[in-house]
Amino acid sequence: MTFEGDGVESVPQHRRVLHYHGDEERILFFVGAIVLVIAQSTGADLPLSTFGAVIVAVTLVIAAGITNPAQSWIHWFNALLAVGGSLLFGTTAVEHYRAGMSIFDPSFTYTEALALLSLVALYFTTRTIRGRIQRAKLI
Numbered sequence: 848m849t850f851e852g853d854g855v856e857s858v859p860q861h862r863r864v865l866h867y868h869g870d871e872e873r874i875l876f877f878v879g880a881i882v883l884v885i886a887q888s889t890g891a892d893l894p895l896s897t898f899g900a901v902i903v904a905v906t907l908v909i910a911a912g913i914t915n916p917a918q919s920w921i922h923w924f925n926a927l928l929a930v931g932g933s934l935l936f937g938t939t940a941v942e943h944y945r946a947g948m949s950i951f952d953p954s955f956t957y958t959e960a961l962a963l964l965s966l967v968a969l970y971f972t973t974r975t976i977r978g979r980i981q982r983a984k985l986i
Contacts, residue, residue, distance in 0.1 A: 866974060866975060866977065866978020866979070866981070866982070867916045867975055867978060868971035868972070868974050868975045869914040869915060869916060869922070869975060871968075871971040872911070872914055872922075872925055872968055872971050872972055872975070873911040873912075873914050874911075875964050875967055875968040875971070876907040876908070876910055876911035876914075876925070876928070876968060877907070877908060877911045878964060879907055879932065879961060879964040879965065879968070880903075880904040880905075880907040880908045880911075881904075882957065882960055882961055882964065883895075883900050883903060883904045883907070883961060884900065884901070884904050885957075886900075886953075886954075886957035886958075886961070887900040887901070889953060889957075891953050891954040891957040891958070892943070892954035892958075893939070893954070893957065893958065893961075894935055894936070894939045894958075895935075903932075906928065907928065910924060910925055910928055919976075919979050922972055922975050922976050922979065923976065925968070925972045926969065926972045926973065926976060928965075928968075929965050929966075929968040929969035929972050930965075930969060931965075932961060932962070932964070932965030932968070933962060933965040933966050933969055936958050936959075936961040936962035936965060937962040937965070937966070939958045939962075940955060940958040940959045940962045943955045943958060
């Protein structure tokens, strides 16, 4: 990128937006999509069909790709994805554990990992939404 000035190519400074955690959300959604595809590929007992797992993975990657500090609607959508993932994979992990599945069973490990990734993503998404709401009231 070239900016006005001495004609030297430079990269603009990264501006830190207070209470914006979209970078963390992106990483968690991307990692979650990868774990989901790997889990489905290895035959883990997930609460989704193969097509459903791929659709969810693609949705997570798209949401991660379009997350930015300028648009508030994407953070609400991310929160919806994180709540859905937390509920779906969290209840499945608890059901697997209560059914006597070993914590070393790959199905339990994958569902627990997906539940925890969703919960952490929900935390960062909620903090971002809260920051946006507070920033609007301070102006």
